[in-house]
Amino acid sequence: MIEVAPGVIRMQLPIWMPGLGHVNMYGLLDDRGLAVVDPGLPGPKSWRALKARLKTAGYGVKDIHTVIVTHSHPDHFGGAGRIKRESGAQIVTHKAFTTWSLEESNRRNRLPTEKEAEEAERMAAAAAQALDIGGEEIPTIADHIDDYEGDVLREDPTEAQQAGSVPWGGETPWGGSKHPLPPLARRLAIRALRRIFAPPRPTRRVVHGERVKLANRDWVSIHTPGHTIDHLCLFDPEHGLLISGDHVLPSITPHISGVGNGADALKSYIQTLDLVAALDGVRLGLPAHGHPFDDVPGRVEAIKHHHEERMELILAASTALGPATVQDLAHEIFPKRHWGVMAESETFAHLEHMVIEGKAERWEDHGRLLYRAA
Ligand SMILES: [Zn+2]
Ligand SMILES: [Zn+2]
Known part of the structure; x- marks a missing residue:
């Protein structure tokens, strides 16, 4: 646990999928308790770490009044639903937030017991390994890009659209891909992932330029499609802090998927990189993976x-x-x-x-x- 700016702390949570190692959960502290940004993967492992990190900082889950999810990847939204259930926290996302798995609230079943959750986590980890995917590489559903106007999704995606937006799920738009698993095994592996990656339902969906008051300061929401179509950064103009999610990372280049990510994902990405580099007074980038970095425009270049x-x-x-x-x-x-x-x-x-x-x-x-x- 490190204080990266007054009232802003960084807590690392482990990632049990191949690839990244950890995700940074930021705590934004105020008199009401705290808001957290990107509370890690779903499942018991990450949850135990989350509680331990909060405790070190002098907080419990019940002190969380707001969860900000920068984008619809499971290493970012995973803990949000459980926090909401246990503390009644608001969940804030970009307006377009949606994923290829069905929302938690669409599932009629009771919540899993701790033992079932452990088992689901184990199966999902094995499935991710078998499909050769990492936490960063799970795309969002946005193939129904025709429904995407500015930053509004008109309708929830259907299950068929969701299946089609997973490049390792079926036939790819470019044809001829060799998947690491045969079709039946692939379907089972994806089912295991879907079960645990059900995203929470946001309580507040913001659009570009909206103000969000947290940690006793005003943050401006910056819509940054590219890595995913629903990616959201938060900027504190007074202190020059940029919560950059996976949009700008200090040591790796974020994955830009050509599936389910708009007609020209790379163009969206480059344009919104320029957008954050040009933010007036941007001083410190707070990324979801890796260490805070001070030259945001340099990293963008x-x-x-x-x-x-x-x-x-x-x-x-x-x-x-x-x-x-x-x-x-x-x-x-x-x-x-x-x-x-x-x-x-x-x-x-x-x-x-x-x-x-x-x-x-x-x-x-x-x-x-x-x-x-x-
Ligand atoms: Zn990530
Ligand atoms: Zn991501």
């Missing part, structure tokens, strides 16, 4: 540079190969240990951006998309 470089690599590979599939190109730009549906999904996001920008051409051939540098 480095991430943008990474994507520029990746597009140059794709263009060079495409020129060398001629007409090529998403798999061909993903294999050119990712090291072999990263090959798979997630690498393809990110390559697809880059290729679609290049098509929209006129830098590449796309056509369909026998159920697969082919691309060529324009």
Whole structure:
């Protein structure tokens, strides 16, 4: 537990999925108790750590009056539903918050016992391992992008849309992906994940520019689609604090999925990177993974540079190969240990951006998309 700014503490929670190690839960303290940002994965392991961290800081779950969820990935929303049940806390998200799993409140069944929750967590961890996905790599549902106007989702996604928005769940939009599991095993693994990843129902959905008073200061909500379509950052203009979620991370570049993330996810991402870099007086980034960092514009430049470089690599590979599939190109730009549906999904996001920008051409051939540098 570290105080990163007056009235703002950082608490690390473990992640039991492959990949990331931990997520930062921030506590925003005030006279009523505290608000927490991104209370970790669902399941008993993370919950025990959450209670222990709060205790060290001198708080209990009942002191939490607000939960802010930066976006619809399970390592961020996981603990929110249980906090709401135990303390009556408000849950604040961006207006577009929604995921590929059914909401907790849509489930008629009673809550699981502690033992059942342990079992569900164990099964989900095994499923994540088998599907070769990490906590950062679970996409949001937003393929019904036609319903997405500004920042309003008109209707809740159907189950079929939800299934279709999971790139490791079925046929991918670019065709020809090799999934790590055969279809039946994949369905079972996804069912195990769905059970534990049911998101909570937000009590307050904010839009870009709305004010949220927490930790005795006014935060401005900044809608930052790109990593997910519902990503929300919070900015404190007085102290220059930016709660950056997974939008800007200090040591890794956030995953940009081409599935269920809008027509041009990369463009949304780059534009909203520029948006946060230009915030007047931004002084300290408080990321969801890794350490707080002080040069937000510098980090934004480095991430943008990474994507520029990746597009140059794709263009060079495409020129060398001629007409090529998403798999061909993903294999050119990712090291072999990263090959798979997630690498393809990110390559697809880059290729679609290049098509929209006129830098590449796309056509369909026998159920697969082919691309060529324009
Ligand atoms: Zn994350
Ligand atoms: Zn994320």
